Amino acid sequence: xxxxxxxxxxxxxxxxxxDGNPVEAVLAIRDFAKAQAGARTLAHTxxxxxxxxxxxxxxxxxxxxxxxxxxxxTKVEAxxxxxxxxxxxxIVAITGPSGSGKSTLLQLIGCLDKPTQGTITVDGxxxxxxxxxxxxxxxxxxxxxxxxxxxxQPFLRxxxxxxxxxxxxxxxPREIADSxxxxxxxxxxxxxxxxxxxxxxxxxxQRAAIARALVNKPTILLADEPTGNLDSANSDRIMALFxxxxxxxxxxxxxxxxNPDIAKAADRTVELKDGAII
Amino acid sequence: xxxxxxxxxxxxxxLRSKRGMLWASIVVSSLLFATLVAAVCVxxxxxxxxxxxxxxxxxxxxLVMTMxxxxxxxxxxxxxxxxxxxxxxxxxxxxxxxxYNTERARYKAAGVPYDESSxxxxxxxxxxxxxxxxEDRRFMIDWSSPVADYLMAQRFDEYxxxxxxxxxxxxxxxxxxxxxxxxxxxxxxxxxxxxQRLIRDGKENFTDEFSHExxxxxxxxxxxxxxxxxxxxxxxxxxxxxxxxxSPLKGIPVVPxxxxxxxxxxxxxxxxxxxxAGQTRAQWLAQVQQKANGFTYQTCxxxxxxxxxxxxxxxxxxxxxxxxxxxxxxxxxxxxxxPKEACGDITIAxxxxxxxxxxxxxxxxxxxxxxxxxxxxxxxxxxxxxxxxAYAEPYGSAPKTVNEYVKSLLIGSPDDLRGSTAPIPSRLxxxxxxxxxxxxxxxxxxxxxxxxxxxxxxxxIVAFKTVDEARRFIATGCPRFASDCNKPFQTGTYGSNYxxxxxxxxxxxxxxxxxxxxxxxxxxxxxxxTISRIMADNRKETxxxxxxxxxxxxxxxxxxxxxGLVTLRIVVLSVIVGIAAAFALDYFYSPIIENLATSSYxxxxxxxxxxxxxxxxxxxxxxxxxxVVACFLASxxxxxxxxxxxxxxxxxxx
Numbered sequence: 001x002x003x004x005x006x007x008x009x010x011x012x013x014x015x016x017x018x019d020g021n022p023v024e025a026v027l028a029i030r031d032f033a034k035a036q037a038g039a040r041t042l043a044h045t046x047x048x049x050x051x052x053x054x055x056x057x058x059x060x061x062x063x064x065x066x067x068x069x070x071x072x073x074t075k076v077e078a079x080x081x082x083x084x085x086x087x088x089x090x091i092v093a094i095t096g097p098s099g100s101g102k103s104t105l106l107q108l109i110g111c112l113d114k115p116t117q118g119t120i121t122v123d124g125x126x127x128x129x130x131x132x133x134x135x136x137x138x139x140x141x142x143x144x145x146x147x148x149x150x151x152x153q154p155f156l157r158x159x160x161x162x163x164x165x166x167x168x169x170x171x172x173p174r175e176i177a178d179s180x181x182x183x184x185x186x187x188x189x190x191x192x193x194x195x196x197x198x199x200x201x202x203x204x205x206q207r208a209a210i211a212r213a214l215v216n217k218p219t220i221l222l223a224d225e226p227t228g229n230l231d232s233a234n235s236d237r238i239m240a241l242f243x244x245x246x247x248x249x250x251x252x253x254x255x256x257x258x259n260p261d262i263a264k265a266a267d268r269t270v271e272l273k274d275g276a277i278i
Numbered sequence: 279x280x281x282x283x284x285x286x287x288x289x290x291x292x293l294r295s296k297r298g299m300l301w302a303s304i305v306v307s308s309l310l311f312a313t314l315v316a317a318v319c320v321x322x323x324x325x326x327x328x329x330x331x332x333x334x335x336x337x338x339x340x341l342v343m344t345m346x347x348x349x350x351x352x353x354x355x356x357x358x359x360x361x362x363x364x365x366x367x368x369x370x371x372x373x374x375x376x377x378y379n380t381e382r383a384r385y386k387a388a389g390v391p392y393d394e395s396s397x398x399x400x401x402x403x404x405x406x407x408x409x410x411x412x413e414d415r416r417f418m419i420d421w422s423s424p425v426a427d428y429l430m431a432q433r434f435d436e437y438x439x440x441x442x443x444x445x446x447x448x449x450x451x452x453x454x455x456x457x458x459x460x461x462x463x464x465x466x467x468x469x470x471x472x473x474q475r476l477i478r479d480g481k482e483n484f485t486d487e488f489s490h491e492x493x494x495x496x497x498x499x500x501x502x503x504x505x506x507x508x509x510x511x512x513x514x515x516x517x518x519x520x521x522x523x524x525s526p527l528k529g530i531p532v533v534p535x536x537x538x539x540x541x542x543x544x545x546x547x548x549x550x551x552x553x554x555a556g557q558t559r560a561q562w563l564a565q566v567q568q569k570a571n572g573f574t575y576q577t578c579x580x581x582x583x584x585x586x587x588x589x590x591x592x593x594x595x596x597x598x599x600x601x602x603x604x605x606x607x608x609x610x611x612x613x614x615x616x617p618k619e620a621c622g623d624i625t626i627a628x629x630x631x632x633x634x635x636x637x638x639x640x641x642x643x644x645x646x647x648x649x650x651x652x653x654x655x656x657x658x659x660x661x662x663x664x665x666x667x668a669y670a671e672p673y674g675s676a677p678k679t680v681n682e683y684v685k686s687l688l689i690g691s692p693d694d695l696r697g698s699t700a701p702i703p704s705r706l707x708x709x710x711x712x713x714x715x716x717x718x719x720x721x722x723x724x725x726x727x728x729x730x731x732x733x734x735x736x737x738x739i740v741a742f743k744t745v746d747e748a749r750r751f752i753a754t755g756c757p758r759f760a761s762d763c764n765k766p767f768q769t770g771t772y773g774s775n776y777x778x779x780x781x782x783x784x785x786x787x788x789x790x791x792x793x794x795x796x797x798x799x800x801x802x803x804x805x806x807x808t809i810s811r812i813m814a815d816n817r818k819e820t821x822x823x824x825x826x827x828x829x830x831x832x833x834x835x836x837x838x839x840x841x842g843l844v845t846l847r848i849v850v851l852s853v854i855v856g857i858a859a860a861f862a863l864d865y866f867y868s869p870i871i872e873n874l875a876t877s878s879y880x881x882x883x884x885x886x887x888x889x890x891x892x893x894x895x896x897x898x899x900x901x902x903x904x905x906v907v908a909c910f911l912a913s914x915x916x917x918x919x920x921x922x923x924x925x926x927x928x929x930x931x932x
Contacts, residue, residue, distance in 0.1 A: 132830065133829050136829040136830075137829075140827020143827075145825045147825075153288075154291075155291040164823070164826060165827060167287070167288070168828045168832050216826075
């Protein structure tokens with residue numbers, strides 16, 4: 001229950017946003033109340049469409065991107081003339097059938113690859129003009145990756161696994177340890193900090209992978225099929241976590257998914273087919 | 279760049295992946311390197327042991343035995359296929375004539391009539407020559423002819439006039455190569471059995487002149503029995519001389535073989551026979567040395583005239599015995615008695631000579647005196663005192679076991695401590711009072727050995743400070759006993775085969791030169807294969823790290839740390855295994871080799887310890903450095919390939 005003191009003017013101004021339609025306004029209030037509750041119990045809130053289209057600054061901008069691979073003697077056009085802008089704080093789902101170019105798009109946004117044509121700007125940097133070391137710096141500072149298979153190091157304890165991306169920064173070990181502890185608390189894995197990945201459940205591994213992706217406080221979180229191996233309850237929980245991250249940290253979240261529920265829970269869905277946005 | 283502690287954290291995770299293959303690779307590489315470590319430890323130990331033995335055997339000197347190369351024509355009369363040419367025979371007859379004329383002149387000067395028909399001719403008929411050869415050429419040299427001695431001496435004197443291999447030449451040559459000392463080996467001049475008889479149990483044995491016991495024995499360890507002695511410089515006998523000197527000397531100092539001492543005086547000394555082999559032999563040697571130190575024994579030296587008397591006694595009594603029942607047999611007119619006590623006088627048993635016979639004998643004696651050939655019968659009791667012992671290595675027995683072969687290699691060349699001649703330390707001998715010396719007995723005998731003992735041409739032992747100097751000097755001569763030598767000297771190692779030891783060291787160096795790169799290459803391939811596989815298997819992980827922002831340098835640091843951890847394990851394992859192997863080898867084989875080497879060098883007193891284990895070689899550090907280099911070299915190629923790979927290639931399979 002949310003209690004707030006409002007004036008008549010406040011109510012008029014609020015209703016004006018909904019063209020004077022009180023039903024829409026009530027629904028919006030209910031969503032807002034639920035979102036507030038979700039912020040307090042992030043990990044337990046089911047996935048749900050939240051805010052309207054964000055209008056923050058663009059953190060990723062793709063202009064007429066094409067990407068062609070050579071497989072033997074054959075050229076495979078993974079992406080064709082793709083233009084896309086992702087704003088700060090936006091949760092974007094990239095969907096499409098297998099082979100549609102979702103992962104390629106994610107890798108380009110993640111600065112792991114360069115386009116054959118077009119330009120990509122990530123956090124204000126044209127990645128096509130950056131060399132390997134600068135791309136590494138950009139990835140380290142800006143991007144957090146959540147891989148489909150998570151890739152936790154099997155012989156590292158959880159706290160070390162989460163700390164891995166920070167190991168490549170200049171952060172002091174104490175600072176890294178504090179960040180790891182906070183993140184493990186956020187993803188409710190504090191009691192598992194000294195465990196090896198083999199001792200964790202699928203959901204715990206997923207949350208650990210998210211914590212790891214966040215350890216360097218990235219601007220953009222890229223998730224490749226993050227719920228692919230999870231049941232729907234766990235998937236809802238992960239999506240709530242993404243929303244919470246976005247809401248509390250302002251992180252932009254880009255999710256490649258096949259899951260329509262996930263896509264529906266995103267702020268925006270970009271659908272790819274045969275390497276082009278439809 | 280990633281902090282070292284994080285590089286170690288991430289590198290250690292790789293040690294846990296592909297564990298089986300990694301450890302197999304570590305173990306195999308470590309074993310390969312361990313062989314190098316063990317070889318270095320064993321070699322270093324063996325080399326130091328060899329140096330200790332050379333020190334003990336040769337008093338720290340590298341000795342070279344030298345003999346002047348005397349051309350064959352000087353001391354031999356060559357024939358063509360055992361048949362002399364007509365010209366050679368003509369020359370021999372002429373030489374014979376010259377000798378007779380010389381002798382005739384000498385006799386005439388002494389007022390003694392000369393009958394050349396009493397001389398043994400130089401040539402005697404040979405039945406070995408092909409009968410198809412004309413009879414006047416079927417001759418051979420009769421070495422008992424005084425003409426042969428005369429001609430040989432003449433030839434030698436002629437040769438000596440222009441020879442370039444005298445001692446003065448040797449000194450000049452050897453000094454150029456760094457020679458520090460020159461030692462002489464020479465005969466004692468004492469005639470051997472039957473001139474000299476060993477007195478045992480207070481008896482001088484000539485009851486049966488031709489018995490086995492009394493005859494010259496040819497076995498190697500019969501120097502005392504045969505009365506065969508030689509003067510050897512004390513420096514060359516250091517290893518055999520007792521550490522506790524016998525003072526004052528009670529007899530002629532001598533260094534006989536332990537074997538003969540035990541054979542002859544074992545009962546008196548309370549020492550049992552030589553054990554077959556093993557550690558007990560060294561203990562036996564030490565025991566013999568302790569008990570025989572200062573032990574004295576005596577021989578009786580009888581000059582040629584007394585020997586002739588003894589021979590006459592033998593012949594006369596044998597003849598009388600043979601004619602016991604012959605009534606017509608006429609006993610010799612002058613009969614002698616054998617000495618009644620050891621080294622006693624020969625007395626006359628009966629003298630029934632006629633006046634004419636007595637005159638004839640007196641005339642003969644006067645002639646000999648006039649010619650300077652007369653020698654009054656005489657004898658002397660000689661006392662010898664043992665001042666050291668040698669372990670005798672018999673000649674001529676082909677090595678049958680590996681141990682014997684190694685021993686024969688170590689000894690290399692025969693020397694004075696082999697038992698066939700008992701050395702008398704010459705400097706120690708000089709300290710004897712005149713009454714104990716035998717110089718007066720040998721003055722005339724030495725004259726008869728003109729060629730062998732020719733001072734300028736006698737064998738010498740040249741001392742050098744380093745093995746290289748000795749080696750270079752040896753190279754100036756022919757091998758000893760070379761049949762066709764055209765160099766002035768024959769040279770060879772003396773005392774121990776230090777060249778062999780040095781060659782073995784060089785050989786080890788050569789083996790190591792080959793072994794080192796082979797082991798290195800093998801290890802390199804194994805490590806390369808393992809690291810390549812591990813890096814290939816970790817490509818996705820590398821790509822994940824790159825996606826997280828790791829630079830190529832970070833990835834390199836992780837893998838180099840990983841290689842460092844692997845290297846550390848290989849180094850520790852190879853050093854532990856190598857040292858343990860060398861130690862085990864030392865533990866099991868050193869006592870055996872020590873025993874072998876002790877007898878090989880004849881070092882009984884304070885024999886140096888044999889060690890096949892020594893970790894002080896700087897080569898060990900080279901091996902360890904090589905392990906480190908090999909590991910890092912092996913990782914360079916897979917590392918470069920790994921870090922240069924775009925991460926997206928390995929992410930694409932995502």
